Amino acid sequence: MNLPLLAARNVLRNKVRTGLTVLGVAVALLAFMTLRTVLSAWTQAEEFSQKDRMAVRSKISWVVLLPKKYVQEVKDMAGVQAVTWANWFGGRDPKHKQEFFANLAVDPESALQVYDEFIVSAEQKQAWVGDRQGAIVGDVLARKMGWKLGSKVTLTGGVYPFDMEFNISAIYTATRRGADRNQFMFHWAYLNEKLSSERQNRVGWLIVRTKPGVVSAEMSKRIDDHFKSSGMPTLSQSELELNRSFLAAFTAILTAINVVSIVILAIMALILGNTIAMGVRERTGEYGVLRAIGFLPRHVLAFIVGESLVVGIMGGGLALLLGYPLINMGMGRWLEENMGGLFPVFGITTATATAAMVLAVVLAAIAAAWPAWRASQLKVVDALRRVG
Amino acid sequence: MSDAQAEGKAADEAAKNPPPYRTQPESPAIVSLVGVGKTFFRGKEPVKVLDGLDLDVPEGSFEALMGPSGSGKSTLLNLIAGLDRPTRGKITVAGTDLTNASDRTLAKWRSQNIGFIFQAYNLMPVLTALQNVELPLLLTSLGGAERKKRAQTALRVVGLEDRMHHYPRQLSGGQEQRVAIARAIVNDPKIIVADEPTGDLDRQSADDILTLLEKLNKELKKTIFMVTHDPAASERASVQRRLDKGRLK
Known part of the structure; x- marks a missing residue:
């Protein structure tokens, strides 16, 4: 027998209470880890x-289209390896009205050149390129919508006032996590021919791939300077800047998540503190006996803080035990597949797991500090009066 | 009046008015209280519990202290055991002046010199009998094996070697008090203070505990200072004292 064992034994004195407290701590830490994982996954998108x-878009807004001739002009610039373009169709499948997915009119050849992380077999690629009504879809979207190669799909126009019919001619997957496997892409030429002559030959935005060694900031400036004096000036941003500006729009949400995660930890500390305080109140007499037989105030303090640490560590351990299967395997997989753009990798990071455990320990110590200090400062004779 | 005449007169007086309780011959005092007073405050109002109390407890004696509730018995016991300090006067126990000793000094002194027996046993419910007895030894530098050995010996002295792995809830009241006694003697203290040690026990168990205390006093030469309400328990001590309104009578 030793002093730490005595502290640990006290934890198991009221198994139901300890069990519920450990569960409470675990649930709070689980919520904390989930929120931190949302934050880290979100920022990992960067x-x-x-x-x-x-990306090169109109300086005015994303919804203002650019002349198609910009594609060739950018392609001719030094440092540019490839250029493709896209228009947002904004259509919905009438059979799956609740499902939102990106559907874009693109140039097939150049799109696959610029987005070389998409994997599609040569056969299917050829089928898509060769079919004007052909569409390529991500494997996750295809699975979700129940589409197979050869499926006929009609999308009801959102941005454009007409419906379009497509043949699913290719299904892509991706070489890396974080690539959006929920997209629907079809021939830009097919969309263009459906438009009135005054709306034709306009593109939503350009996607530029630069040659190795080219500094993206310099390239952006060069492109924007080139179109500065034209009737339609541009705003060029690297994919990183684009993601950052996208995240900036959600600053309030990220701040709210941060605040909520802190509030959850405060609640956890209160739950733990309440349990420890109850235990201390019930056992004041015992602490009096320990003090009577020679134990010092610091021993009493250590017993109580030690007890709280054991509960905190058990709660933290349980949270990690539950967190990995729930967050990484369950929620994480679903989010990566369905919201890969926002959450390319959704899983508990080592930093989050470590933070959760460290916070469990630190908050357990803080929660026990006040009741432990009070118990340790109690006069022995006063503590003994509470015996029985 | 000559000295011889004076002695004779005192002897006559003593014969006419014998002390109400038995006393035993004087031997070196292990507990010495001189002019001890203790005053508590109830709000701002002072409550004098002990008032100019003088007491010598000879080494190796078994003393019982009786008195009505509120007479100051537990306060006196706490002072002797080094759990509290007097408001005035001087207390010397086992050769140490406790009057102005620091909390830390008192704690260490108690762990080496005092064995406690409480009315409600006060065993740790999460520890076995053996572990409960081992508890005071955790403050020593003894190794685990030696601590265990001494705890087993103490349990053997109280006749509970066959219950050492039982938890308090698995023991009777009398057995629990025996474990508490084993805990009180495991560090070989000079003095055992017992606060109503038989208060929660039936007659038979109380007799057994008192017999055990007598044995500790006679065979192990422990000085025992016991507070009790029970006249039968008091009768088992070699010295009886009565405290009333803060004064020994």
């Missing part, structure tokens, strides 16, 4: 940006 890719 890390998954392609360093050599940039």
Whole structure:
């Protein structure tokens, strides 16, 4: 027998209470880890940006279209390896009205050149390129919508006032996590021919792939300077900047998540503190006996803080035990597949797990500090009066 | 009046008015209280519990202290055991002046010199009998094996070697008090203080505990200072004292 064992034994004195407290701590830490994982996954989207890719759009807004001739002009610039373009169709499948997915009119050849992380077999690629009504879809979207190669799909126009019919001619997957496997892409030419002559030959944005060694900031400036005096000036951003500006729009949400995670920890500390305080109140007499037989105030303090630490560590351990299967395997997989753009990698990071355990220990110590200090400062004779 | 005449007169007086309780011959005092007073405050109002109390407890004696509730018995016991300090006067126990000793000094002194027996046993419910007895030894530098050995010996002295792995809830009241006694003697203290040690026990168990205390006093030469309400328990001590309104009578 030793002093730490005595502290640990006290934890198991009221198994139901301890069990519920450990569960409470675990649930609070689980919520904390989930929120921190949302934050880290969200900000990780930045890390998954392609360093050599940039978007060029109208300086006014995303919804203002650019003349198609810009594609060739950019392609002719020094430092540019490839250029593709896209228009947002904004259509919905009438059979799955609740499902939102990106559907874009693109140039097939150049799109696959610029987005080289998409994997599609040569056969299917050929089928898509060769079919004007052909569409390529991500494997996750295809699975979700129940589409197979050869499926006929009609999308009801959102941005454009007409419906379009497509043949699913290719299904892509991706070489890396974080690539959006929920997209629907079809021939830009097919969309263009459906438009009135005054709306034709306009593109939503350009996606530029730069040559190795080109600094994206310099390239952006060069492109924007080139179109500065034209009737339609541009705003070029690297994929990283684009993701950052996207995240900036959600600053309030991220701050709210941060605040909530802190509030959850405060609640956890209160739950733990209440349990420890109850235990201390019930056992004041015992602490009096220990003090009578020679134990010092610091021993009493250590017993109580030690007890709280054991509960905190048990709660933290349980949270990690539950967290990995729930967050990494369950929620994480679903989010990566369905919201890969926002959450390219959704899983508890080592930093989050470590933070959760460290916070469990630190908050357990803080929660026990006041009741432990009070118990240790109690006069022996006063503590003994509470015996029985 | 000559000295011889004076002695004779005192002897006559003593014969006419014998002390109400038995006393035993004087031997070196292990507990010495001189002019001890203790005053508590109830709000701002002072409550004098002990008032100019003088007491010598000879080494190796078994003393019982009786008195009505509120007479100051537990306060006196706490002072002797080094759990509290007097408001005035001087207390010397086992050769140490406790009057102005620091909390830390008192704690260490108690762990080496005092064995406690409480009315409600006060065993740790999460520890076995053996572990409960081992508890005071955790404050020593003894190794685990030696601590265990001494705890087993103490349990053997109280006749509970066959219950050492039982938890308090698995023991009777009398057995629990025996474990408490084993805990009180495991560090070989000079003095055992017992606060109503038989108060929660039936007659038979109380007799057994008192017999055990007598044995500790006679065979192990422990000085025992016991507070009790029970006249039968008091009768088992070699010295009886009565405290009333803060004064020994």
